[in-house]
Amino acid sequence: MALLTSVVIVVLALIATAFYSYVNEHCPIDPAAVHLAPQPKLEGVYARNTLLENVEKLGEGNLVWPEDLVLGPDGKFLYVSCAGSGWIKKLHLADHSVEDWQHVGGVPLGLALGPDGEVLVADALQGLVKVTDEGVEVLASEVDGSKITFADGVAVDRDGLIYLSDVSFKYNVSAHWFEFWEGKPNGRLIVYDPKAKSSRLLLDNIYSPTGLTLTKDEDALIFTENVVARITKYYVKGDKKGTMEIMNENLPGHPDNIHYNYDEGVYYVGIVGQRSALFDLIWKTPFLKKLVMVLPEAVRLSLDAAARTARLLIIDDSGRALRQYQDPDAKAVGIVTGGIKVGDYLYVSSMKETFVGRIKL
Numbered sequence: 001m002a003l004l005t006s007v008v009i010v011v012l013a014l015i016a017t018a019f020y021s022y023v024n025e026h027c028p029i030d031p032a033a034v035h036l037a038p039q040p041k042l043e044g045v046y047a048r049n050t051l052l053e054n055v056e057k058l059g060e061g062n063l064v065w066p067e068d069l070v071l072g073p074d075g076k077f078l079y080v081s082c083a084g085s086g087w088i089k090k091l092h093l094a095d096h097s098v099e100d101w102q103h104v105g106g107v108p109l110g111l112a113l114g115p116d117g118e119v120l121v122a123d124a125l126q127g128l129v130k131v132t133d134e135g136v137e138v139l140a141s142e143v144d145g146s147k148i149t150f151a152d153g154v155a156v157d158r159d160g161l162i163y164l165s166d167v168s169f170k171y172n173v174s175a176h177w178f179e180f181w182e183g184k185p186n187g188r189l190i191v192y193d194p195k196a197k198s199s200r201l202l203l204d205n206i207y208s209p210t211g212l213t214l215t216k217d218e219d220a221l222i223f224t225e226n227v228v229a230r231i232t233k234y235y236v237k238g239d240k241k242g243t244m245e246i247m248n249e250n251l252p253g254h255p256d257n258i259h260y261n262y263d264e265g266v267y268y269v270g271i272v273g274q275r276s277a278l279f280d281l282i283w284k285t286p287f288l289k290k291l292v293m294v295l296p297e298a299v300r301l302s303l304d305a306a307a308r309t310a311r312l313l314i315i316d317d318s319g320r321a322l323r324q325y326q327d328p329d330a331k332a333v334g335i336v337t338g339g340i341k342v343g344d345y346l347y348v349s350s351m352k353e354t355f356v357g358r359i360k361l
């Protein structure tokens, strides 16, 4: 009996070892343990609501994966970056018609409006792109000799100085799951000076900076660190120049685009996914991440199903959550990447839909 037990134990140990090496050998990434700060309780500001279930679908079918929005200079239309088709389109607010404006190719993500009405685009594949009525120009595709691999967020100050985020020096947008699941500070911020036509590295060793904006005084950049569910501030001027502060690390999901609303003095942040105890455990256990990566893709996709939930969060200057707009079961709109308020309406962008959502506030 004792012999049989020993044999069984040895066989099980061999199987476990073989399984362990199989997972380690076949995992395409080298995941890190990511310890997230505590999740907020789903009460108060974070209590479930269904405000985004009533979105009107603008330009439906014609705005493929509208990742980001920016108001045009005359306030009468939105520029929309269509990540799924490579177009920057105009969505006219009066009649909701969609105009094909400029085709940038690539995967256009973050948008910002420059001081002369030019549109700056963070194109995941091409880098920093400038778009005007006249055409499309790639301003920067590398920084200090290294390729900009996965441009995502862009911000521009009053003098025209442009800031760009590169989610990862390692993985491009097609491999964004690898970046997300690996969980390493592969991201960086870049500054581009249009007068000198040169880019330089501003900050590196940060986690997947998907969204980027400037504070009202333009003394600091605020960027979302998607993978670690955190919003961080980095000073670019004044006494605190070169220092970093965490604004909010207790988010219910992973922050994407962030936009400053000048009238209200608050930030609008798209939050992708819904954190859970299971996800927090997987995040801090590299072997579990490897396991998910070697199992059939359906396993990861079912885990990611929680990512479809739609949430736009409003935070103040100190990072405190003020309110949120949700479609928790993605009934009308899923994967909301950001939003802006124009007049009495809230417009939301999405990496899943083919329309821009709008609700009356």
Ligand SMILES: *[C@@H]1O[C@H](CO)[C@@H](O)[C@H](O)[C@H]1NC(C)=O
Binding pocket: 125, 171, 172, 173, 174, 175
């Ligand atoms: C993106 O990365 C993948 C794998 O790392 C590579 O196969 C693919 O060619 C890259 N795509 C582009 C457009 O560079």
